[in-house]
Amino acid sequence: MTSRSNFPNQFQQQSLDLINSLIEINAAVFFLVDPDLQHKGVVRYNLSSATESDYQKKFAHLDPLSPDKFHNSTDLVITLDSQISEQQLQQTEYYQQFMLPNKHRYVADILLRQSNRIIAVISVIRAPCSENFTAAELALLNKLQPFFEYALNAVYMPKRVAERQSLQEKYQLTLREVDVLELIIAGFSNKLIARELMVELPTIKTHLIHIYQKTAVTTRGELLARIISDLKHSL
Template sequence: MQSTELGQRCLNTFTQLIPASGCVFYRIAAQLEPHDFLLQKMHSDMHERYLSQYRRVDPLQPRNCQLTGHSVVPLRLGMSAQDDLSNRRYDGFLQSYGVVDVVEVLAFEQGRPVAGISLLRGCDLGVFGPHELEQLQALQGMFELAVAPRLSSTPTLQLTSREWQVAELLRAGRSNKEIARQLGVGLPTIKTHLINLFRKVAVSNRTELVATLFL
C-alpha cells in the first residue's frame, strides 16, 4: 500500500471517531524530521507558513514528543517542555488560523517514531477532553500496528530538514524563485539544495524527485 493511501485511511479512521477541524499524516525520517505530509481539511497556506517559519518552534515536532515519553501528546504537554518565547510565537501562529488545540499521535517501531498524525481543532470544537485523549490512546495502538511495519521497512533517506522543506515545496508545484522567497534564502542556495537532493535520491529532475519521495 502506498504511503498516501495508507495515510488517508488512517486520517479517515481517526476523524470518524474524534472530530477535528483539520489533520495531517506524515512520515518521520531517521533524524526525527517529519516529511511526506498529507493534509486533510487544512489550508496549504498554513502548512507552507509552518514549514518555512514555525516548524522549529513547534512543541509537538517528533523530537519534542519523543522526549515526553508519550505516544499521544496534547499541545499543553508539549508546551510544558518548551520555553515561553517559543510557545508564544507558536501560539500566535495557531491563533492566526483559529486553532485552539492540537494533539499529536505517534507510531513507533523499536522505540523510534516512524509516523505521526496531527489533529487540530478550532473554536467550534474546542479543546480535546480527557475522554477523547483516552480514545486517541486506544487508536494509537491500531495506528502503530497499521503503519509501523510498512514504514520501518522503507529505506530512510538521509535528507536534512531544509532539504525536506525544499522537496515539500517542489511537491506543491513551487518554482525555484518561489521556494527561495518562501524560505528566505537566495536562489543559488535553492539550486545547491536541488543538486544535493538529486544526488541523494539518485534522480535527474524535479518530477522524478517528487515521484520517488512522495508516491
C-alpha cells in the same frame, strides 16, 4: 486533501479519515519523521501545503509538541494543553504568528515509534471556536495508537520503501526525483510540489524533464499511467 491514486499515502489518508469519523476535528496532518526531524511523506486534512511549508521553515522549532521533545518519553498521545498553559501559549510567537492566523487552538499528537524512536506523528487540530479534547476522546486516541503504530511498521513503511526503491532502480531516478514523482502521483501541481519540497519552481521543472526522459514519456498523463501500471505489476 485529495489523492488521485493509492500510491504511496493510502494508509495515512485512511488513518486521518478514521480519526475524523470518530471524533470532531478541524484539521489534521500525518507526517513521517526523518532522523534529522524533518517532515516527510506528509498527508494533510483541511490543511494547505503552504501552511505545512510555513510550519517547517519558520515555526517547527517553536512548537511545544515538536517530536524531538518526546524521543525519550513513553507517551502515546500528547496534547498542547498538557505542555503549556493557555496564558503562556498565547504569549508565544508560535501562537501569535502561526496558530492564530491558521485558526488552530487545540492539538493532540499521536506519536508512532520504531525501536523507541519517533518515526511518525498524527496531529489532530481543533479551532478556537471548538472545545478541547475530552478525556474520553483522548482515551480513544490512545487505544488507536497501537493499531496505527503496528500498521505503520509492519505494512505501510515496508510497502512505501519497496515502491520507492522499485521506481528508483527501474528508471535510475535520483532520490529527489522519486520525491517529485510521489507528489505528481498524489495530484500535486508543479507549484505545490515546489512548496512541499521547499525548492524553486524551475528546479521542479528540471526534475520533471529528467523524469520524463528517464521514463520515456512526454506528458504528465503518460507518466501517471506508466508508473501506476508499473506499481500494480511489480509489487
